[in-house]
Amino acid sequence: xxxxxxxxxxxxxxxxxxxxxxxxxxxxxxxxxxxxxxxxxxxxxxxxxxxxxxxxxxxxxxxxxxxxxxxxxxxxxxxxxxxxxxxxxxxxxxxxxxxxxxxxxxxxxxxxxxxxxxxxxxxxxxxxxxxxxxxxxxxxxxxxxxxxxxxxxxxxxxxxxxxxxxxxxxxxxxxxxxxxxxxxxxxxxxxxxxxxxxxxxxxxxxxxxxxxxxxxxxxxxxxxxxxxxxxxxxxxxxxxxxxxxxxxxxxxxxxxxxxxxxxxxxxxxxxxxxxxxxxxxxxxxxxxxxxxxxxxxxxxxxxxxxxxxxxxxxxxxxxxxxxxxxxxxxxxxxxxxxxxxxxxxxxxxxxxxxxxxxxxxxxxxxxxxxxxxxxxxxxxxxxxxxxxxxxxxxxxxxxxxxxxxxxxxxxxxxxxxxxxxxxxxxxxxxxxxxxxxxxxxxxxxxxxxxxxxxxxxxxxxxxxxxxxxxxxxxxxxxxxxxxxxxxxxxxxxx
Amino acid sequence: xxxxxxxxxxxxxxxxxxxxxxxxxxxxxxxxxxxxxx
Numbered sequence: 266x267x268x269x270x271x272x273x274x275x276x277x278x279x280x281x282x283x284x285x286x287x288x289x290x291x292x293x294x295x296x297x298x299x300x301x302x303x304x305x306x307x308x309x310x311x312x313x314x315x316x317x318x319x320x321x322x323x324x325x326x327x328x329x330x331x332x333x334x335x336x337x338x339x340x341x342x343x344x345x346x347x348x349x350x351x352x353x354x355x356x357x358x359x360x361x362x363x364x365x366x367x368x369x370x371x372x373x374x375x376x377x378x379x380x381x382x383x384x385x386x387x388x389x390x391x392x393x394x395x396x397x398x399x400x401x402x403x404x405x406x407x408x409x410x411x412x413x414x415x416x417x418x419x420x421x422x423x424x425x426x427x428x429x430x431x432x433x434x435x436x437x438x439x440x441x442x443x444x445x446x447x448x449x450x451x452x453x454x455x456x457x458x459x460x461x462x463x464x465x466x467x468x469x470x471x472x473x474x475x476x477x478x479x480x481x482x483x484x485x486x487x488x489x490x491x492x493x494x495x496x497x498x499x500x501x502x503x504x505x506x507x508x509x510x511x512x513x514x515x516x517x518x519x520x521x522x523x524x525x526x527x528x529x530x531x532x533x534x535x536x537x538x539x540x541x542x543x544x545x546x547x548x549x550x551x552x553x554x555x556x557x558x559x560x561x562x563x564x565x566x567x568x569x570x571x572x573x574x575x576x577x578x579x580x581x582x583x584x585x586x587x588x589x590x591x592x593x594x595x596x597x598x599x600x601x602x603x604x605x606x607x608x609x610x611x612x613x614x615x616x617x618x619x620x621x622x623x624x625x626x627x628x629x630x631x632x633x634x635x636x637x638x639x640x641x642x643x644x645x646x647x648x649x650x651x652x653x654x655x656x657x658x659x660x661x662x663x664x665x666x667x668x669x670x671x672x673x674x675x676x677x678x679x680x681x682x683x684x685x686x687x688x689x690x691x692x693x694x695x696x697x698x699x700x701x702x703x704x705x706x707x708x709x710x711x712x713x714x715x716x717x718x719x720x721x722x723x724x725x726x727x728x729x730x731x732x733x734x735x736x737x738x739x740x741x742x743x744x745x746x747x748x749x750x751x752x753x754x755x756x757x758x759x
Numbered sequence: 760x761x762x763x764x765x766x767x768x769x770x771x772x773x774x775x776x777x778x779x780x781x782x783x784x785x786x787x788x789x790x791x792x793x794x795x796x797x
Contacts, residue, residue, distance in 0.1 A: 286766040293762035369760045378768050388775055401785045637767040641792040642778020651785035753766055
């Protein structure tokens with residue numbers, strides 16, 4: 266499968282099934298789709314020839330058919346080259362150049378870097394049958410909040426009407442469960458989430474200390490993380506976080522008027538002026554690493570690139586501003602008619618990021634970060650985020666849910682810290698939730714970078730964890746295109 | 760090559776051999792794995 270697009274003047278070809286990325290000139294960009302049927306017909310012909318030679322066929326496995334050997338002994342067969350050059354005869358360039366183009370593209374195809382097939386479905390099915398361990402917990406340390414953010418899926422931090430703080434006892438049992446269910450895995454992650462975790466700060470500190478006490482006897486290493494709205498952040502908390510938290514997420518939406526509109530105190534006044542100086546101090550105290558300022562954009566700021574740049578201008582270097590996911594009935598919810606505006610906004614942001622880099626003011630934008638060289642294996646890419654199997658959310662009273670977004674939906678209640686996982690059927694449903702379980706993902710170029718999208722979004726919009734949330738998909742595809750373009754632009758600068 | 764600049768020759772097929780250990784974090788696009796790096 267090929268995905269080709271032009272972004273910011275870069276003609277890019279992504280060979281989806283191998284992960285290879287090529288930056289083309291105008292002629293080769295035009296030639297790519299013209300040669301695909303020629304290559305496929307040739308492959309089919311070779312396959313049939315092999316079928317006529319049983320001894321040879323036995324030596325060919327399925328992978329070898331889909332991905333030819335990297336260095337063919339005889340180069341490109343002349344007959345294939347002639348057919349390919351013929352297919353390019355309509356291009357406005359001399360015959361010699363058409364042949365040259367055919368040669369370049371066919372050599373990529375022979376090297377398994379162009380026109381490759383999807384051979385992973387059976388493999389991923391086996392992978393999902395493996396034994397899994399629990400790797401991470403999201404501790405809902407406080408179902409309470411001192412802000413009343415309008416888009417909060419936790420319903421102003423109250424999570425469907427049941428305000429509560431997690432006790433140390435419940436948190437302790439959750440950490441014990443994690444250690445006991447993590448197999449031989451050493452690295453474990455615990456995220457303090459809410460509501461607002463700082464409203465239960467003593468328990469956070471006590472649980473970190475308890476986790477550290479488990480490390481040596483059980484041969485484990487905890488990575489603690491925290492999300493906060495910043496209202497209660499002070500020097501004592503910051504010092505503790507800088508010592509113990511592997512990452513901190515600082516919630517801020519961008520420009521003052523946008524932030525204050527969506528993130529007011531319960532009395533209605535905005536929180537921007539209070540949190541910005543604290544967040545700036547936090548970012549500097551962590552050497553501009555291991556944190557994110559994280560915002561949400563809604564229908565109120567479809568020009569969200571302005572908010573990203575505002576955060577960059579405030580001095581933040583690790584930034585994430587993400588689309589709201591909300592019921593269609595909410596006035597701030599994103600609508601399908603907004604998609605073209607949002608796609609253009611991502612393009613605009615990508616160009617601005619390049620400009621900032623050139624001016625020495627570079628910053629990371631979470632959704633444009635991509636690792637083309639060292640990204641994860643295909644099993645990880647296709648098997649989803651780990652919710653419900655490797656990752657669980659724990660409520661203040663100790664109930665387990667597949668992830669923080671399912672908390673409060675009783676049909677997804679999986680068990681509790683006293684009895685463990687009681688609903689293996691829910692776990693197994695999530696285990697089987699991969700790209701190939703989602704019809705809409707199979708032919709999507711983004712599947713190796715998105716992993717099938719968010720199960721909670723799918724469930725909230727379609728009542729199934731194996732569907733997709735269309736607006737989210739559209740935006741995700743654009744973000745991947747922009748991320749690859751930024752890599753191409755960076756390669757040019759180097 | 761005259762007409763094409765290859766940005767990465769990442770080979771996901773190869774990661775079928777080296778990957779699948781399950782040691783990675785929960786999450787995918789910007790994740791990295793030392794085991795399957797080229």
